[in-house]
Amino acid sequence: MKLVVLGGGESGVGTAILGKQKGFEVFLSDAGSIKEHYKNVLNGQGIEWEENQHSVDRILQADVVMKSPGIPDKVQIVKDLLSKGVKVISEIEFAFPFAKNISIGITGSNGKTTTTLLTHHVLKQAGLDIGIAGNIGDSYAQQIAENPDRAYVLELSSFQLDGIENYKPHIAIITNLSPDHLDRYNYEYQNYIDAKFRITMNQTEEDYLIYDADDVEIQKWLKNNKTKAQLVPFSLTQVLEQGAFLKDNNIIAMIKEENVTIPTNEIAIEGKHNVKNAMAATLVAQMMRVRKQTIRESLSNFDGVPHRLEKVNRVNKVLYINDSKATNVNATYFALESVNAPTIWIVGGVDKGNDYDELMSFVNEKVKAIICLGLDNEKIKQAFSSVVDVMLETASMKDAVSLASKMAEQGDTVLLSPCCASFDLFKSYEDRGDQFKEEVNKL
Template identity: 45%
Template sequence: MRLVILGGGESGTGAALLAKQQGIDVFVSDAAVITPGCKYVLTNHQIPFEEGGHTIEKIQSADEVIKSPGISHKAAIMQQLHSYSLPIIDEIEFAARYAKGKIIAVTGSNGKSTTVHLIYHLLHAAGYPVALAGNIGHSFAKCLTQGHYNYYVLELSSFQLETISHFKPDIACLLNITPDHLDRYDYSIEAYAKAKWNILRNMTGLEHFIYHKEDRLTTQYLQEKKSLPQLHPMSMPPIPSIGSDIFRLNLHNQSFGPIATSIALPGRHNQYNTMVAVTAATLVGVSSTIITSALPKFSGLPHRLEWCGRLQGIDWYNDSKATNVASAVVALLSFTQPIIWIAGGIDKGNDYGSLLPFVKEKVKAMIFLGKDNSVIRKAFHPLGLPIQETDKLASAIDMSLSIGSPGDVVLLSPACASFDLFKNFEDRGNQFKERVKLLMVK
């Protein structure tokens, strides 16, 4: 068998390593320059590759092609390959062929990383041999070359699910579907949702599906699908009123809670993510005693409503991972204090309309950080709130200090991609944290 992998990044390199380990004739082709780290891995394992362009003759001779998730089906090379009728799959599909353990797969527009890390945390606390991989910087295929585990917890993006053929998780979690990456899907939420639903494609009544029962698109799809796994619908926890009971989760005659005080993460969305993670852990057999003990020890992930400290009586939060509107909504809803909101970046076809009522209610002032703030400025200008603009993060922080008062919150929750001014959302968040920390020690 001859296998060609398009893309020499983390996903492609991982697939190449697994193919080599399985004795498959493999070749890697990347239209861009492969990073030194990945190039070293390929060279060290004697895996042939090309970079800076595709040689169609070398790809055409493949029995199967693995497409890295960053490559759109609209790309010229993909259009060319479709004309040759070559089988094209994703790295996740390829890796799953060699996974002997059970797979817990999590997808959704928002909350994936927190949820998979929490599931991993709970299974690890129970002593289960468990690995974490997927759309979090750790290739599933590479993970399989490093050892075998009883459980694989995978974060999966819509890009990784587009060409699923036989992949079937034992437990699938679809957290939510809100507009994101629509530029890849011809600005169609239905096309984007269809990619997410691929996680269900091969599931049967022997597997489990955890989903948001208030998600209209998903519930409609389930009504139309003939073969279904065991369904576990979840709801966003209610907002507790003064004097009311804090939300508790009851599952399989076990009670977990109070959820709101069991985790050190702000926001109802994190309570929901916790409910999903607890459900998944319970389905694989983790006891309520272990779950109750482990939950308070989970401190969350960087760049997701990450508290950076208190400066001049103001609490500073890094939510740089909020690269779409829905993420920014849940961030704003997580606070009762007046918010100075730092937003902006590369607009991905965002509809800011759903944000307007929350900004009007929660936000004291807005600072737009980006090379071109015209779209986001136009969307929020009618609210009449103070607006400042800059293309420098240090200036955005200085503006926040000049506007803020003790008791306020400064929230970096951009609702946009980061690539206009930063390498990625991590770079944006890290620079924010470093600047705040520097000012705190002065």
């Protein structure tokens, strides 16, 4: 069997390793350059690879192709493969049949990284043999090659879910839905929603789907579509018979007569959205039979996620917050909702089809100045110039932080929450966040 891997990053190299272990004839091809570290791994495993090109004839001879999540379906080589009837799948789909234990799959527009890390943290503290993969950490495929008996918590993007056929998580979580990556879905929000719900398409009556019952789009999808999974909702506004809800500032999580109570003020990470993330993690822990005391302790000693509402420093009584991971409007909505001080907001980057209207009330109420950090800031300027008096443009993090520190007064917050992808000025959202932290710590 010939396996061709498109893309020489974490998921591509992991798939190549697993494929080789399982007896496939493996060839890896990347249209760009491959990092030195990955080349060394491939050479060490005796896996053939190429970079800065695609040998089309050879690729088209594949029996199965694993496409890295960053490669869109519109790319010519993918179109050619599909028209020839070659199966093109994601790393998750390729690795899943070789896993000997369950996976917990987590998706959503926002909160999925926090929920994934939090769920993994709780289960690990309970002493379970549990790995973490997907959009985060080491590749799922490589970990299955090394530890097939482990259970895994997987953070799954819509792109990874686009490439599944048989993958089935025992427990699936959909944290929420808001327009994101619409450039990859022909600017059709419904296509993106349907991609997220692929997480439950193969689930059976023995599996569970945990979801946000306050989310209009999730409710709508569940009304109009069927899943066989047992539905387990969580909510901040309704009292539920099964699932998790709020009562007198306590999370009450109920699964089949078993309930656990957690005071919200004991949760280490702040904000309403993190109460929801904690609800989802608690429900998983209950299904995995974790002791109540362990769940409570784990939620109270969890550190949070780098680049997500990360308090960097206080300088001259001004708080600097790094929320570089906020690459869409909904994520920035949570950030602005959670700050309680006059705010200088650093925003901008590559717009993925954003509608800024839902931020208006927070911007009007809390934002005293906007610093645009992107190559094209027109849309942001048009959206907010009527409600914010001070709007400045900059094309480097150094200038953005310097301007913010000059404008900020005691008691203010400087918030980097870009709403956009980072690729115009930075390598990644991590690079953008790291540069922000570096500049703040120089002040």
